[in-house]
Amino acid sequence: MLKTDVLVIGAGAVGTAITRELTKYKLDVICVDKNDDVGGDCSKSNSAIIHTGYDASPGTLESELVVAANPRYDQLCEDLDIPFSRIGAILPAITDEQFAQLPAIKEKALKNRVYDIEYRSKEQLLEMEPELNPDVKGGLWIPRESIIDPFLFVVAMAENAVANGARFLLETEVTGIDVEDGKVVRAKTTAGDIEAKYIINAAGLHCDEVADMVGKADYTVVPRKGQFYILDKNTSCKVNHIVLPIPTKVTKGKLMTPTMHGNMLVGPTAEDQLDKKDKSTNAAGLASIRDDVSKLIPNVQLRDTITQYSGLRANRNPEGLRIDVYDDLGGYINLSGVRSTGLTNSVSIGTYVADLMKKMGAEMVWKDNFITKRKGIARFHELSLEEQEELIKKNPLYGNIVCRCETVTEGEIVDAIHAPIPARSMDAIKRRLRAGMGRCQGGFCGPKVIEILSRELGIPTEQVCKNNKQSYMICGKVK
Amino acid sequence: MYDIKCDVAVIGGGPAGLAAAVAAKKEGAEKVLIIERDEKLGGILQQCIHPGFGLKLFKEELTGPEYFGRFVKEAKEIGVEALLNSMVLEIGDKEVFCINSKYGVTRITAGAIVLAMGCRERTRANIQIPGTRPAGVYTAGAAQRLMNRQNEMVGKKVVILGSGDIGMIMARRMTLEGAKVVAVIELMDFLAGLTRNRVQCLDDFGIPLMLSHTIVDIKGNDRVEGVVVAEVDANKRPVAGTEQLFECDTLLLSVGLIPENEITRKANIKINPITNGPEVNNFMQTSTPSVFASGNVVHVNDLVDNVSTESAIAGASAAKFAMGKLGGGDEITVTTGNNVRYVCPQKVSPNSDEKVSFYFRVLAPKKGVRITAKDGDNVLYTRKAIKVNPGEIEKVTVDPKGIKSLTVEVTEEA
Numbered sequence: 001m002l003k004t005d006v007l008v009i010g011a012g013a014v015g016t017a018i019t020r021e022l023t024k025y026k027l028d029v030i031c032v033d034k035n036d037d038v039g040g041d042c043s044k045s046n047s048a049i050i051h052t053g054y055d056a057s058p059g060t061l062e063s064e065l066v067v068a069a070n071p072r073y074d075q076l077c078e079d080l081d082i083p084f085s086r087i088g089a090i091l092p093a094i095t096d097e098q099f100a101q102l103p104a105i106k107e108k109a110l111k112n113r114v115y116d117i118e119y120r121s122k123e124q125l126l127e128m129e130p131e132l133n134p135d136v137k138g139g140l141w142i143p144r145e146s147i148i149d150p151f152l153f154v155v156a157m158a159e160n161a162v163a164n165g166a167r168f169l170l171e172t173e174v175t176g177i178d179v180e181d182g183k184v185v186r187a188k189t190t191a192g193d194i195e196a197k198y199i200i201n202a203a204g205l206h207c208d209e210v211a212d213m214v215g216k217a218d219y220t221v222v223p224r225k226g227q228f229y230i231l232d233k234n235t236s237c238k239v240n241h242i243v244l245p246i247p248t249k250v251t252k253g254k255l256m257t258p259t260m261h262g263n264m265l266v267g268p269t270a271e272d273q274l275d276k277k278d279k280s281t282n283a284a285g286l287a288s289i290r291d292d293v294s295k296l297i298p299n300v301q302l303r304d305t306i307t308q309y310s311g312l313r314a315n316r317n318p319e320g321l322r323i324d325v326y327d328d329l330g331g332y333i334n335l336s337g338v339r340s341t342g343l344t345n346s347v348s349i350g351t352y353v354a355d356l357m358k359k360m361g362a363e364m365v366w367k368d369n370f371i372t373k374r375k376g377i378a379r380f381h382e383l384s385l386e387e388q389e390e391l392i393k394k395n396p397l398y399g400n401i402v403c404r405c406e407t408v409t410e411g412e413i414v415d416a417i418h419a420p421i422p423a424r425s426m427d428a429i430k431r432r433l434r435a436g437m438g439r440c441q442g443g444f445c446g447p448k449v450i451e452i453l454s455r456e457l458g459i460p461t462e463q464v465c466k467n468n469k470q471s472y473m474i475c476g477k478v479k
Numbered sequence: 480m481y482d483i484k485c486d487v488a489v490i491g492g493g494p495a496g497l498a499a500a501v502a503a504k505k506e507g508a509e510k511v512l513i514i515e516r517d518e519k520l521g522g523i524l525q526q527c528i529h530p531g532f533g534l535k536l537f538k539e540e541l542t543g544p545e546y547f548g549r550f551v552k553e554a555k556e557i558g559v560e561a562l563l564n565s566m567v568l569e570i571g572d573k574e575v576f577c578i579n580s581k582y583g584v585t586r587i588t589a590g591a592i593v594l595a596m597g598c599r600e601r602t603r604a605n606i607q608i609p610g611t612r613p614a615g616v617y618t619a620g621a622a623q624r625l626m627n628r629q630n631e632m633v634g635k636k637v638v639i640l641g642s643g644d645i646g647m648i649m650a651r652r653m654t655l656e657g658a659k660v661v662a663v664i665e666l667m668d669f670l671a672g673l674t675r676n677r678v679q680c681l682d683d684f685g686i687p688l689m690l691s692h693t694i695v696d697i698k699g700n701d702r703v704e705g706v707v708v709a710e711v712d713a714n715k716r717p718v719a720g721t722e723q724l725f726e727c728d729t730l731l732l733s734v735g736l737i738p739e740n741e742i743t744r745k746a747n748i749k750i751n752p753i754t755n756g757p758e759v760n761n762f763m764q765t766s767t768p769s770v771f772a773s774g775n776v777v778h779v780n781d782l783v784d785n786v787s788t789e790s791a792i793a794g795a796s797a798a799k800f801a802m803g804k805l806g807g808g809d810e811i812t813v814t815t816g817n818n819v820r821y822v823c824p825q826k827v828s829p830n831s832d833e834k835v836s837f838y839f840r841v842l843a844p845k846k847g848v849r850i851t852a853k854d855g856d857n858v859l860y861t862r863k864a865i866k867v868n869p870g871e872i873e874k875v876t877v878d879p880k881g882i883k884s885l886t887v888e889v890t891e892e893a
Contacts (some may be wrong), residue, residue: 281609285609305605306605308607388578388583389583392580393583397580398580399579400580401568441602442621443618446621447631450625450629450631466613470701475633
């Protein structure tokens with residue numbers, strides 16, 4: 001049986017950030033996830049924005065966490081080699097009614113200590129964003145709203161945690177938690193029991209199910225679907241900043257933003273549902289994106305789409321982000337309501353949880369040898385000619401380009417398969433390296449990636465999966 | 480950087496590149512180099528193991544490998560060279576940059592360049608099919624590669640969207656391999672591919688073809704579990720209430736091909752918005768005089784025989800250009816007349832001494848028509864046709880000497 005000081009359930013952005021934070025201390029930490037990869041659920045399908053918290057409800061825990069998190073990203077992304085850019089957001093008011101809302105939005109931002117929010121005139125906005133609806137009346141500029149590669153963010157944090165001694169057990173689902181003498185003692189998982197002094201529920205969409213295992217499910221998760229379009233890098237109508245609509249009560253609304261890799265991201269919808277697995281897109285949702293975003297960016301070319309996807313926000317009923325400890329249940333921390341701000345929040349949730357553990361009496365001794373830096377896989381197409389030559393000389397696999405759309409080499413794919421958090425599925429490779437994420441959507445590289453995965457993992461091609469176990473690509477051999 | 484010099488550099492070693500290279504060499508170019516990303520020459524024909532190739536050019540029915548095999552043999556005999564496992568990333572007017580695992584970053588300096596990169600398949604995202612994103616959604620060509628080159632079976636119960644040629648060929652191929660092909664679904668009210676493929680690949684195997692239908696939903700979280708098929712109205716919108724669930728584990732997409740012109744665009748060569756390929760004249764010369772293009776990179780062909788014929792012109796012209804012998808000068812732009820979607824080549828020199836073949840596609844299927852090419856009122860070419868289909872390329876051959884304009888049209892025969 002495995003034994004550890006801390007067991008973190010869930011390897012999304014939040015679980016991974018907590019795990020990494022705890023490796024700063026002399027603690028043994030295990031993070032488990034039912035998926036085949038870290039960041040396999042909410043953390044992979046979102047708007048990839050690091051928020052400032054300008055529109056959070058002032059005074060709430062969610063507001064505190066997001067406001068505290070934003071400034072940390074410059075250093076973190078530099079340390080962990082994560083693509084990140086402070087491109088800033090504009091909030092244009094198109095109608096008079098929206099224009100009248102601007103002072104209240106600014107007021108709220110100031111209450112949230114987002115002091116750098118500023119008014120921008122119609123002319124200034126149109127200069128910043130030439131594709132903006134020319135009816136714009138004026139708006140707000142929020143310089144620290146930023147974009148990130150959400151996949152590499154989670155992978156980088158997890159790999160850094162591994163370098164600092166944490167263990168990640170993937171395809172490991174928690175099926176029960178044993179409580180003895182008012183204290184959690186072990187988790188039962190599909191990969192055997194794990195004894196732990198502390199158990200932290202960061203299961204996101206499934207956090208109510210985990211809470212139920214210890215009798216603390218006084219809430220439910222209500223998945224809120226968000227559908228998105230990704231547009232080709234060559235699309236004629238692009239924006240330079242995150243273009244946000246004036247928010248409504250339900251949602252931040254549908255935005256358009258560049259991604260870290262030069263695509264345009266357009267969406268999301270906000271649709272409450274019961275099913276935690278249903279991440280399908282639908283014609284009505286996609287049509288609503290077209291209708292809404294064209295009010296901001298009239299020339300948006302959704303026919304240049306290279307994919308559409310949807311993600312689920314792990315909303316809570318009753319609403320609100322909560323991090324709970326219980327007088328009658330020792331060693332257990334429950335996170336719930338980590339919704340669309342979760343990607344941003346994750347790093348400050350990590351710190352918050354570490355502080356909570358201190359308050360709970362955990363022995364938290366700083367390590368003096370915590371490794372702060374992590375280097376990702378060298379991206380061939382970003383290197384100089386000399387560096388490319390050098391790399392091919394060292395490893396000829398870097399001279400074999402497998403994905404033509406995103407210029408990904410076999411060398412990078414093999415490196416990702418053997419990385420500290422190994423990429424073991426088609427989607428895991430796609431998320432790390434973008435092979436299959438370009439305009440042909442894997443039509444060209446897919447068959448080759450199947451071969452490479454089979455060869456490197458030493459498994460038959462029938463066992464190569466798109467993501468989880470049942471998502472097989474190949475069903476046998478030709479006669 | 481590794482440097483290679485040659486007279487004609489051909490990008491792509493598929494049927495277009497092979498025919499262009501052979502023609503360039505025969506025209507007198509001393510060093511002709513094919514740059515190919517695969518480990519073998521032949522391009523997409525390597526996975527086209529079915530017969531039906533060469534009926535026009537060789538007057539016999541060949542498989543894909545047999546067809547390109549003849550060109551590879553000839554290319555070797557006359558001394559065409561090939562750089563395999565090399566992906567071209569960028570071109571200049573007379574330079575080609577590629578990555579090769581043996582030589583690293585490689586620069587090929589050439590007297591002329593022929594673009595012969597072929598095309599790629601449209602994807603699920605291009606046509607925006609909503610639903611889940613499970614494993615088991617393949618483009619027909621990717622599935623064909625897996626089956627015919629990698630020996631992998633992609634599924635057991637299949638629905639095919641799109642009645643393009645590859646889709647129909649794969650319907651037969653999967654049936655022969657023991658899979659059940661539930662149906663071929665086509666959005667339009669007419670077949671996208673060749674009639675002979677419908678007869679030989681669908682009708683002969685009892686595979687239903689559903690015209691004026693589309694897929695409105697994909698089911699299954701891990702692997703495809705089914706697709707929802709609905710009828711479409713005259714505006715191609717799904718008709719509510721006509722939805723039916725087809726259980727399957729695989730969805731193949733044969734929903735069109737797009738000329739592969741990433742490097743062409745990067746080189747600022749003029750692209751035609753209808754064909755999505757470079758605009759060319761009767762020498763298959765692009766807007767950059769030293770760069771020629773042929774085959775599916777220019778416009779998507781239905782018969783490889785036409786690709787070979789057109790590519791021979793590109794190759795020979797590139798060789799002449801490299802040797803400083805290519806004529807040219809004034810050009811007129813071909814006009815698309817009634818029921819003509821595009822004509823290729825788009826430009827022609829009225830000084831040309833040789834007859835020029837123009838390939839074109841119609842907009843809508845029609846029966847009992849007359850195909851005409853004319854210069855004002857002066858009819859240069861005309862013939863009756865029993866029927867025309869958007870899925871089948873038509874050809875007119877014209878003597879361009881001294882013409883002032885050229886219009887190709889398809890009118891109803893009185």
